[in-house]
Amino acid sequence: MNRQEFIEFSRDKIVFLDGATGTNLMKAGMPAGVCPEAWILEHKDVMLDLQKRYVEAGTNILYAPTFTGNRIKLADYGLGDKIEEINTDLVKLAKEAAGDKALVAGDLTMTGRQLRPIGDLDFEELIEVYKEQTQILEKAGCDILVVETMMSLQECRAALIAAKEVSDLAVMVTLTFEADGRTLYGSDAAASAITLEALGACAIGANCSTGPDKMEEIIRNMACVTNIPIIAKPNAGLPSVNPDGTTGYDMDSDTFRSEMKRLITAGASIIGGCCGTTPEYIQGLKEEYGQLVLSELRDKEGNSIPRKICGRRYLSSERRSLSFGMNDPFMIVGERINPTGKKKLQAQLREGNLDMVCDFAASQESEGASILDINVGMSGIDEKVMMLKVMEEVMSITDLPLCIDTSSAEVMEAALRIYPGRALMNSISLEKGKAEVFLPLAKKYGAMFILLPLNPDGLPKDSEEKIGNIEKLSAMAYEQGMTKEDIVVDGLVATVGAEPSAAINTLDTIDYCYENDFATICGLSNISFGLPERMNVNTAFLTMAIDRGLTMAIANPSQELLVNAAFASDLLKKKEGADIRYIERMQIISERNAEKEAALKALEASAKAGNTGNTWTGASPASGSGDKAAAAAAGSPETDALAVIKKDVLTGNKRTIVRDTENAINTGIEAKTILNDVLMPAINEVGELFDKGKYFLPQLISGAEAMKMSIGYLEPLLQKDAEGAPKLPTVVIATVHGDIHDIGKNLVALMLKNYGFDVIDLGKDVPKEEIVKAAIEHNASIIALSALMTTTMKEMKNVVEYAHENKVNAKIVIGGAVVTRDYAMEIGADGYSTDAADAVRVIKNILNLD
Structure with missing residues (x-):
């Protein structure tokens, strides 16, 4: 069937x-x-x-x-x-x-x-x-x-x-x-x-x-x-x-x-x-x-059974969905992860350095982008390899849906295949052979796509020809089994300095699309190419396009005048929620400006006092330019180095945390200071974010892995410092007999090791006899048990009873997807944890280590 x-x-x-x-x-x-x-x-x-x-x-x-x-x-x-x-x-x-x-x-x-x-x-x-x-x-x-x-x-x-x-x-x-x-x-x-x-x-x-x-x-x-x-x-x-x-x-x-x-x-x-x-x-x-x-x-039931609303469009990432209709507030597709015209980004990509990519991803989300465009097309790199690396990094930083931007069908398929959501493809046109290859990719991987109304020979001569291309290409999409809800039409903005009717032609195209229920997008920068004070032209054009029904635009969300004009346009058009959206943005800008002003005053005071310390090199994922400026005023090589390591843990940055840890040691910071004042508080914050539902398993694991790498570098130094110091207790951990799932158990073991516990990880499907034997041999203070299935959780009771029969002094803590606090009490366990971060707290509390 x-x-x-x-x-x-x-x-x-x-x-x-x-x-x-x-x-x-x-x-x-x-x-x-x-x-x-x-x-x-x-x-x-x-x-x-x-x-x-x-x-x-x-x-x-x-x-x-x-x-x-x-x-x-x-x-x-x-x-x-x-x-x-x-x-x-x-x-x-x-x-x-x-x-x-x-x-x-x-x-x-x-x-x-x-x-x-x-x-x-x-x-x-x-x-x-x-x-x-x-x-x-x-x-x-x-x-x-x-x-x-x-x-x-x-x-x-x-x-x-x-x-x-x-x-x-x-x-x-x-x-x-x-x-x-x-x-x-x-x-x-x-x-x-x-x-x-x-x-x-x-x-x-x-x-x-x-x-x-x-x-x-x-x-x-x-x-x-x-x-x-x-x-x-x-x-x-x-x-x-x-x-x-x-x-x-x-x-x-x-x-x-x-x-x-x-x-x-x-x-x-x-x-x-x-x-x-x-x-x-x-x-x-x-x-x-x-x-x-x-x-x-x-x-x-009076239509109380929910159904998909006709005409809604949907994109998604692994952890977030984006729904929009023809009259919803205007959206920005963040354009900054694109090496075109960015020499520093090009240099970093050739070196395999993704620092700017990560900064652009975080900053564009904080500035209000709804979607992030990913383009790595340039000479001197393997575009497919780099596209997948960049996507992996960006997806670890933000939950925003991605727009995959490449002219290569091979790169596009590789990206769509690995992307854990519903992506936006940028773009498909009538250029020779392009639609025939890219439309099947959109269908196979369930992507929405940007329809670029180019002719086989290039730009259409007028809006009438452009509309003809839209109709021809959309008909080809329908033949593949797609619908209008799968299409976002590019208005194809030309340069008004060279073609005086460029803006009018694009606005006419947007009119046509709105009347015919096509969502629309455009790149703004072309309209003002070659003109002075280009932002004025871009902003005026954007407000006119929003009035005609423009759905989204590829733009830099940090361009304050442009984005403010877009939010104001939605407000004036009485779009749902636009009033609150505008007010909230103005509040954020006001706070940011106040922070900048305070930072500048601090810089002036610092300069008068003769402070020439290094400037800030790191910030929290959601920090804005005001935070960076304020940090710059108070920065020093030591505080900067520690701040970078904290950011590495919070963002799960495994690329550079070892290098950043080495840099901190080279500035004269002691290993125990890095561990106690940065790594431990940072992983605690990761756990708190996980508890609040702001972080999820991937971020929790990435943060813990990054911390593990930093500790790996510090370990010889810490051992030297800790000679003669008391060690933390031993924990024997295992997934119980009959259960071969170990995701949660592995994460608990990693977190406990990061906190300094001596962890004996017995693996999965471990019989009660082996668990108790290991606890006795290693004089364990804690036995930690995991089970994922209801059919195996009862084995925890067998371990508890067997441990008591053998007079084991270790306290027993249990956890797992199906395990509850009531179940822990029923079987006589000493503690219950909901997740890895909670396991650390529970065990420290049982052992009076807080």
């Missing part, structure tokens, strides 16, 4: 999925620590009975039990060479259970290894892993594919790209979200849905991690930005420990059935259950909602 067939299959009705597999197999005797796929094939009758009961209960789509059947996961169990045999036999088993009553979905999930730059897994390698499993699943007879329980949007993209390149099967995708409505990697529901729909998913949604009562907002946010079906597959409430030591859930089938109504009215039309649910739960859903006609429900 392909994507369009699936859309028709699921139209205007509720489609029912199955319920949990893992928790039911555990009840049936599957022990922790075994390969689920191998155990199922050794106990086929158990799986066959469970899946037949799901089908009898009303399941329309049955998940084949191939969840961890990829090459990397199977290799953890020594079964990597049996991938085809295992997946084929499991699909055969599901098809036997389904008969002719249900579709069979080949099930794929995360590999357990992290993608670069956080981990060591290359994106293309991950795509190949998913291609291999996809081909096996299709050959085995799956009707569709499902990518589920995903924590990383980028890994979802890898699976979806892989499937599209080797198969025509429809692909459903569901992610699992934390309590704050974001994935572990920081993606929110809207950004995830926008990205995956554009990339070609047939349905998107959420599964696991929570009960239906906590999933409503996630489903609603997805439904508001997409046209494809929304999936809801929640747990049976919160996990708890039963008296017999098994894991239970606090929501029975009747409560679950009732609570699922809220997810349907929030927009879900494909429903099922995850951890803790059984065939009884699915039967209840089928009985309650099996006869619903969604269109009738919408009418009955």
Whole structure:
């Protein structure tokens, strides 16, 4: 079944999925620590009975039990060479259970290894892993594919790209979200849905991690930005420990059935259950909602079920979405990451130095850019390699959506392939061979694109010819399956000094586009080329263009007069929110000017006093020019050097932190001063930002890794200084037996090491005997345990009991995605942490180290 067939299959009705597999197999005797796929094939009758009961209960789509059947996961169990045999036999088993009553979905999930730059897994390698499993699943007879329980949007993209390149099967995708409505990697529901729909998913949604009562907002946010079906597959409430030591859930089938109504009215039309649910739960859903006609429900509910608003345009990054319509406030596409005319930037790029790129990214966001244009086209570099490096750095600094700006199809595809969101392509024209190559790229990777109305031979002679080019190129896009919402038309600004009617022609083009529902963009600088005081011309032209309906412009957001005029134009046109937006900008400018004035006065006072110290060389990611000026007034070589290192940790700058640390030592700063006065406070601030939801897992890991590199340089000096000093206690850390997930555990270990603890990392899937043995051998003060799955979290209780039996004095702290504070208390653990930063605080508190 392909994507369009699936859309028709699921139209205007509720489609029912199955319920949990893992928790039911555990009840049936599957022990922790075994390969689920191998155990199922050794106990086929158990799986066959469970899946037949799901089908009898009303399941329309049955998940084949191939969840961890990829090459990397199977290799953890020594079964990597049996991938085809295992997946084929499991699909055969599901098809036997389904008969002719249900579709069979080949099930794929995360590999357990992290993608670069956080981990060591290359994106293309991950795509190949998913291609291999996809081909096996299709050959085995799956009707569709499902990518589920995903924590990383980028890994979802890898699976979806892989499937599209080797198969025509429809692909459903569901992610699992934390309590704050974001994935572990920081993606929110809207950004995830926008990205995956554009990339070609047939349905998107959420599964696991929570009960239906906590999933409503996630489903609603997805439904508001997409046209494809929304999936809801929640747990049976919160996990708890039963008296017999098994894991239970606090929501029975009747409560679950009732609570699922809220997810349907929030927009879900494909429903099922995850951890803790059984065939009884699915039967209840089928009985309650099996006869619903969604269109009738919408009418009955007074259109309360959310749907994508017609005419809205959407871009996204991995952690942020951007929605705009034809009458929304004007937006700036930041133009500064472009070497054209910037000799210093060109020199840095040739050296592989990305300092200016990073500064431009941070400053343009703080100045109000909505999108960042990325262009690295110049001589003396490999454009594709540099484009990917620059994108990686920029995405570590800002969550703004990116505009990929290149004339090379090879570079464009490489950039779109790796970009973890929905990008804007700059640009596609009728120049010879360009549309034929670039339009398929836009379609394949789900990108929005800038339509540049050039002729095959160059510039159109007038606005009439320009409009003809717009119509011809947009028709070509429609043939690819795209719509007007995928297009932003470039007004093609010429130079008014050479062509007096240039501005009028562009304004006429914007008029045409607005009347015909095309979003528009233009580059402002051409209009004033060769004229004196160019900003006056640019500003006047921009206000005229906004009045005609211009959507966005490629410009430098630090040009105060230009941006102020744009904000004022929106205010005068009575655009929604423009009044508050204008007032807030004026307040920011007023504060910045006051800071500059204070800094200048401080500089004058410093000069009179004969202070000739070095100027500021670093600032916080969101700092403006006023902050830099103020720092310059108070700066000294020592304070500057320390400030740079702090910025490196806050921004996760692994490129230069070792060099910056060496520079600080060379100015005479002691290693312990760098550690205690800069690195520790900086990583604390990173943890605080993570707690507040301003930083996410990638920033947390990057900050910790940068700090680790600095400490690595300082370590010999610190050891020399610390001779004879008491050491911090020992922590033994492990992911419990049966669980092969170690992302969270690795981060906790890294953070504890950075704080000076002696960390003994035992790895993943560690038996209780090994954990307790290590704690005794190393005289550990703390045992830290991690579990990601509800089916393995009960192993934590076994470790606690075994440790007590062996009279281990170490305190036990537990954590993980499914673990709760109540669970920690139930099993007798001494502490519970919500994340890596919290783990440090909890352990220090238990050991009275604060």
